[in-house]
Amino acid sequence: MNSTSRRKARKYALQALYAWKTSGNDINLIKLQFLQEKNMHCVDVIYFKKIILGVVKNYNYIDKKIKPYLSRTSKQVDPIEKTILRIAFYELLIRNDIPYKVLINEGIELAKIFGAQDSHKFINGVLDKAASKIKKNIND
Numbered sequence: 001m002n003s004t005s006r007r008k009a010r011k012y013a014l015q016a017l018y019a020w021k022t023s024g025n026d027i028n029l030i031k032l033q034f035l036q037e038k039n040m041h042c043v044d045v046i047y048f049k050k051i052i053l054g055v056v057k058n059y060n061y062i063d064k065k066i067k068p069y070l071s072r073t074s075k076q077v078d079p080i081e082k083t084i085l086r087i088a089f090y091e092l093l094i095r096n097d098i099p100y101k102v103l104i105n106e107g108i109e110l111a112k113i114f115g116a117q118d119s120h121k122f123i124n125g126v127l128d129k130a131a132s133k134i135k136k137n138i139n140d
Contacts, residue, residue, distance in 0.1 A: 005044040007106060010087060012038060013051035014110055018083045020056070027056050054090045062089045069130045071122075081119050084110045088127050092134055100131035 016034050020027045031052055035045070055062065066085050067074060074082070088107040091098040104127045111119040 003102075005042055006047055007109070008043040009045070009048040009051065010106055010110060011113070012040075012043060013048050013055075013087060014080075014083055014114060016048075016052055017055055017086065018080060021079060021083065027052060051087055051090060054094055055086050058090060058094060059086070062086050062093065065089055065093060065134075066126070066130075069126045071125070078116060078119065080114050080116075081111065081122060084115065084119075084123055085126060088123075089130070092127075092131055100135050104128060104131060 012034055016027070016030050019025070019030050023030075031049065034040075034048075040048075063074070063086070066082075066089055070077060077085075084107050087110070088103045091103040091106075092100060104124065107123045107127050108120045111123040115123070
């Protein structure tokens with residue numbers, strides 16, 4: 001699959017994970033609803049499912065890893081920003097096949113689409129600090 005289909009997978013995964021956290025509904029029902037109701041023609045559906053499963057399965061671990069890079073408390077972070085960070089940290093920590101520059105760029109793009117006016121700056125700052133430190137620790 002190409003980068004456009006992966007970008008769309010991230011976009012839908014963000015929406016599904018946000019719906020999961022805000023509604024409290026079962027993630028499998030939300031995922032099924034997306035697969036049935038959204039135009040998934042040009043979406044990397046396998047990656048969409050992997051993001052959702054990966055974030056949900058590693059939810060506490062991911063949140064723990066995000067916390068040191070935040071310039072504010074976790075409760076002060078907007079739910080959309082938090083979801084973008086969870087997806088990016090899933091890719092950073094668990095998906096070693098995703099270059100860190102790609103995941104930073106994808107996080108910024110999601111923030112520009114779904115976040116508040118300056119969300120992309122916040123996302124960039126957190127991911128830039130985290131990626132350089134985490135990737136260095138992985139490579140050491």
